[in-house]
Amino acid sequence: xxxxxxxxxxxxxxxxxxxxxxxxxxxxxxxxxxxxxxxxxxxxxxxxxxxxxxxxxxxxxxxxxxxx
Amino acid sequence: xxxxxxxxxxxxxxxxxxxxxxxxxxxxxxxxxxxxxxxxxxxxxxxxxxxxxxxxxxxxxxxxxxxxxxxxxxxxxxxxxxxxxxxxxxxxxxxxxxxxxxxxxxxxxxxxxxxxxxxxxxxxxxxxxxxxxxxxxxxxxxxxxxxxxxxxxxxxxxxxxxxxxxxxxxxxxxxxxxxxxxxxxxxxxxxxxxxxxxxxxxxxxxxxxxxxxxxxxxxxxxxxxxxxxxxxxxxxxxxxxxxxxxxxxxxxxxxxxxxxxxxxxxxxxxxxxxxxxxxxxxxxxxxxxxxxxxxxxxxxxxxxxxxxxxxxxxxxxxxxxxxxxxxxxxxxxxxxxxxxxxxxxxxx
Amino acid sequence: xxxxxxxxxxxxxxxxxxxxxxxxxxxxxxxxxxxxxxxxxxxxxxxxxxxxxxxxxxxxxxxxxxxxxxxxxxxxxxxxxxxxxxxxxxxxxxxxxxxxxxxxxxxxxxxxxxxxxxxxxxxxxxxxxxxxxxxxxxxxxxxxxxxxxxxxxxxxxxxxxxxxxxxxxxxxxxxxxxxxxxxxxxxxxxxxxxxxxxxxxxxxxxxxxxxxxxxxxxxxxxxxxxxxxxxxxxxxxxxxxxxxxxx
Numbered sequence: 238x239x240x241x242x243x244x245x246x247x248x249x250x251x252x253x254x255x256x257x258x259x260x261x262x263x264x265x266x267x268x269x270x271x272x273x274x275x276x277x278x279x280x281x282x283x284x285x286x287x288x289x290x291x292x293x294x295x296x297x298x299x300x301x302x303x304x305x
Numbered sequence: 306x307x308x309x310x311x312x313x314x315x316x317x318x319x320x321x322x323x324x325x326x327x328x329x330x331x332x333x334x335x336x337x338x339x340x341x342x343x344x345x346x347x348x349x350x351x352x353x354x355x356x357x358x359x360x361x362x363x364x365x366x367x368x369x370x371x372x373x374x375x376x377x378x379x380x381x382x383x384x385x386x387x388x389x390x391x392x393x394x395x396x397x398x399x400x401x402x403x404x405x406x407x408x409x410x411x412x413x414x415x416x417x418x419x420x421x422x423x424x425x426x427x428x429x430x431x432x433x434x435x436x437x438x439x440x441x442x443x444x445x446x447x448x449x450x451x452x453x454x455x456x457x458x459x460x461x462x463x464x465x466x467x468x469x470x471x472x473x474x475x476x477x478x479x480x481x482x483x484x485x486x487x488x489x490x491x492x493x494x495x496x497x498x499x500x501x502x503x504x505x506x507x508x509x510x511x512x513x514x515x516x517x518x519x520x521x522x523x524x525x526x527x528x529x530x531x532x533x534x535x536x537x538x539x540x541x542x543x544x545x546x547x548x549x550x551x552x553x554x555x556x557x558x559x560x561x562x563x564x565x566x567x568x569x570x571x572x573x574x575x576x577x578x579x580x581x582x583x584x585x586x587x588x589x590x591x592x593x594x595x596x597x598x599x600x601x602x603x604x605x606x607x608x609x610x611x612x613x614x615x616x617x618x619x620x621x622x623x624x625x626x627x628x629x630x631x632x633x634x635x636x637x638x639x640x641x642x643x644x645x646x647x648x649x650x651x652x653x
Numbered sequence: 654x655x656x657x658x659x660x661x662x663x664x665x666x667x668x669x670x671x672x673x674x675x676x677x678x679x680x681x682x683x684x685x686x687x688x689x690x691x692x693x694x695x696x697x698x699x700x701x702x703x704x705x706x707x708x709x710x711x712x713x714x715x716x717x718x719x720x721x722x723x724x725x726x727x728x729x730x731x732x733x734x735x736x737x738x739x740x741x742x743x744x745x746x747x748x749x750x751x752x753x754x755x756x757x758x759x760x761x762x763x764x765x766x767x768x769x770x771x772x773x774x775x776x777x778x779x780x781x782x783x784x785x786x787x788x789x790x791x792x793x794x795x796x797x798x799x800x801x802x803x804x805x806x807x808x809x810x811x812x813x814x815x816x817x818x819x820x821x822x823x824x825x826x827x828x829x830x831x832x833x834x835x836x837x838x839x840x841x842x843x844x845x846x847x848x849x850x851x852x853x854x855x856x857x858x859x860x861x862x863x864x865x866x867x868x869x870x871x872x873x874x875x876x877x878x879x880x881x882x883x884x885x886x887x888x889x890x891x892x893x894x895x896x897x898x899x900x
Contacts (some may be wrong), residue, residue: 251673251866251873257833260813293657294833297677298668303657347833349733353726354759361723361756363728368717369697369738373730495715495731497738499694506709506716619799 239288239305241280248277254292254301260285263292267297302305308446309334309473312402312466315447316374317342319454320487321400323349323373325362327381330414331470332404335376356381360388360401367397368507370494372454372487376402378470379420380411389463390429394509396524398457400450401435402466404473405605415632416470418556421609423582424467426449432521434528436464436535437582443477448493449580450483458487460531467582469605471555471634476484531584538586539578540593542568546575547652548644549593551614552603553579556628556635560603563640572648590617597622599651604628604642623651654803660684660714662693669707673861673873675830676704676772680711682840683743683770686847687714696739697731698726701753703745704778708893713742722753725760728767739850741768747777747876750786750810757816764821764855768846771812774863775884781866786810789887794868809887823855825894829862831880842892854896862888 241263248271255263255278262282271277277300280286288305306314313335316324324343326336336352343350349366353359359375366373377385382403392399403424407417424437436456438449446468453464495505511517539557542564543549550567552560557578567574577593579586590600600622602611608626616626627643629635659665663684670676685691693714702721719727724742732740749757749771760767776794777783778847783796787809791800801809810888813825824846828839839861846857862884864876871879892898 247667249672253673253873254879256874256877273667275757288655290655290657291833294836295678297670297672297674298683299659299663299677302655302659305655305657323730327729351729351733354755357723358726358729358756358759361720362728362730362733364719364723365699365717365732366729366734367730368727369731369735371734373734387720388723395718495697495717495734497695497697498715501694504709504713505715506718507716508709510706510718512707 239286239303240283241286241292241301241303243278243280244300245277246271247298248275249273249298250275250277252278253295253297254278257291257295259289259291260287262286279294307334307474307476307478308443308468310338311443311479312446312450313338313342315450315481316400316454317346317348318481318484319451320372320484321348321374321454323363323366325351325353325359325373325375327353327356327359327377328389329378329381331406331473332376332378332402334473335402339340344445347494351477356384359385360385363399364388364392367392368395369497370491372401374400376404378404378406379408379417382420382423385430387431389435390431390433391509392434392463393429393433394431395507396461397507398461399463399464400453400457400466401463402468405467405469407630414470415631416555416605416607417630417632418469418554418605419609420467421582421606424465425585427463433524434583436460436462436531437467438464439467439580439582440472440555441557441578443472443475443479446472447479447481451482456535460527460542467554469555499626535581536584536586536588537580538589539580540589541576541578543575543577543593545573546593547573547598548601548647549575549577549597550601550603550640550644551577553582556603556605559635559637559640562637563644566637566641567644568604572644574644585613585617586619590614594618594621599647600624601643601647602626603635605634606630660688662687664711664713665869668711670704671867673864673866673876678836679770679772679839679861679863680829681707682836682843683741684712685840686782686844689844690847692739693892696741697735697739699728699731699740699742701742701744701748703748705743705745705772706779707741716862722748722755725753725756725765725767725769729760729765732765732767736766739847741770742786743770744772745778746773746775746787750812753760755891758819761816761856761858762819762821764823766850766853771813771858771860772863773860773888774865776865776868778865778868789883792836811888813858816858821856822858822894823896824849824857826892827860827862827888827890829861829885829890830878831862831877
């Protein structure tokens with residue numbers, strides 16, 4: 238099964254992964270602030286992830302890992 | 306051999322692997338010589354698009370651990386200032402040759418010594434120094450070029466040969482000493498880490514002021530060692546001299562003739578010729594100030610070395626100055642006349 | 654199992670770039686190419702002044718910091734003394750196309766066997782958003798507060814077009830970092846540049862159209878949209894020179 242994980246400390250909450258995801262299953266965790274004060278992205282529906290790695294591709298901070 | 310060519314040949318023999326230059330009178334013979342010589346010994350000759358590019362190519366070559374050199378004349382050295390500062394800030398060894406001509410501005414193409422301040426005090430922005438050597442003969446153009454490479458490597462700092470158009474263009478016999486090939490073993494160099502060590506970084510950027518300060522303090526500790534170990538001067542007839550005539554490079558040749566002339570007239574004159582200008586050979590001047598009564602500094606400039614002599618002698622003796630500038634060379638007769646005047650007016 | 658993760662040669666540290674800045678994407682692409690070609694131990698990178706000034710903290714290869722605009726000259730010094738090493742520079746538009754124009758053009762015309770990664774984001778990022786040589790006509794920056802007026806501030810420089818006229822340029826391609834498809838193409842271009850160098854074919858430059866959300870005053874997503882709608886029409890993507898395809 239495919240899986241995307243976000244390193245929430247490295248994520249700067251830029252939201253580019255949200256626009257890149259074809260399944261529209263990434264969102265910003267507005268209730269969380271990391272040590273730098275950013276609200277990180279996270280996968281909202283792991284079941285739906287197809288492991289296409291579009292989110293990984295566009296992440297400027299190498300904060301996303303995708304396994305497929 | 307011409308002084309410029311002797312210097313170039315000595316550089317090759319000292320293991321200079323890369324030469325980057327840009328044409329400017331009166332140093333162009335160095336480039337022309339290197340263009341012929343380097344391909345024959347597996348070295349690199351490259352005519353850069355500018356003085357700025359040339360010194361930055363030296364920066365790259367030095368950063369990758371090879372002996373590298375560039376040469377220019379006064380206006381071109383101004384352009385190299387940026388690169389020299391970076392090289393010093395990264396603690397990289399290299400040799401920069403300045404065959405001086407008159408300034409400021411475009412100035413002229415005749416010999417001058419008006420870059421003393423630039424070489425010894427203000428080679429670029431920031432807290433740093435270069436080793437500065439002042440050859441006075443074609444033989445010394447060769448010997449000091451060779452030595453400059455060794456010392457630059459030893460202390461990991463840039464070295465400048467501060468010559469002038471007279472020494473660069475004149476011909477004298479020269480013999481080259483054997484020089485061992487320098488080892489290719491600089492562990493700090495950027496040559497690819499082969500996955501065997503952490504990556505090397507060659508850098509002069511420190512965004513935290515405390516780190517930059519620490520780096521500068523560390524470098525100045527090194528300078529203290531250099532000052533102790535490296536201060537070269539020639540002393541000639543100084544022991545009983547009342548008047549110490551002093552000058553570096555080509556000016557020292559004229560000063561020496563004038564000293565000989567003065568001695569023939571019974572005036573006790575002697576000569577101190579600094580061979581390193583940074584570090585300045587203060588010791589020779591301090592010792593001479595114990596017995597001599599007056600110093601006479603002779604330069605092809607408006608008197609850029611005078612202050613260093615005053616500091617070295619703690620202002621214990623008057624320092625007089627005689628110089629011609631703009632490419633005009635003082636004559637022996639003019640210097641001798643100055644010595645006579647000092648003997649008459651100041652030695653009672 | 655396929656795993657998409659940080660390439661080995663991209664050091665495992667947090668980058669200082671602003672949120673959504675495409676510098677980080679291009680850093681990763683360069684490192685993926687270095688990893689895939691197995692050349693991490695034989696590569697020397699040159700980072701100059703600009704937002705890439707501290708890239709030596711991110712690239713895990715031997716790195717040299719260059720003065721503003723001088724990276725191609727420094728790279729020349731490295732490559733000439735160590736021709737068996739891979740040498741690349743990573744430069745911004747101000748660095749490459751303003752203060753370093755001479756160094757860039759002459760490295761290209763010499764056919765210097767190096768690879769330049771050129772980040773074109775139409776602005777000086779590090780100093781806070783001044784006009785760059787690539788700033789578009791009408792674009793508002795700190796130093797073009799009424800929009801860049803070509804009558805007084807001149808026209809943008811199209812670097813790939815310019816360099817492709819030089820015989821020494823072996824490979825010049827403009828790519829963009831705005832979408833996964835373009836990012837994949839960008840990586841292919843960077844790989845091509847390094848391969849041209851590997852085959853000793855001469856100078857290669859990969860221009861990457863990039864964003865600067867902070868100094869453009871946009872969100873990262875809006876900035877990507879501007880790249881697509883304003884930059885790509887002015888700076889068309891594509892291969893401008895490829896001597897390997899000419900035979």
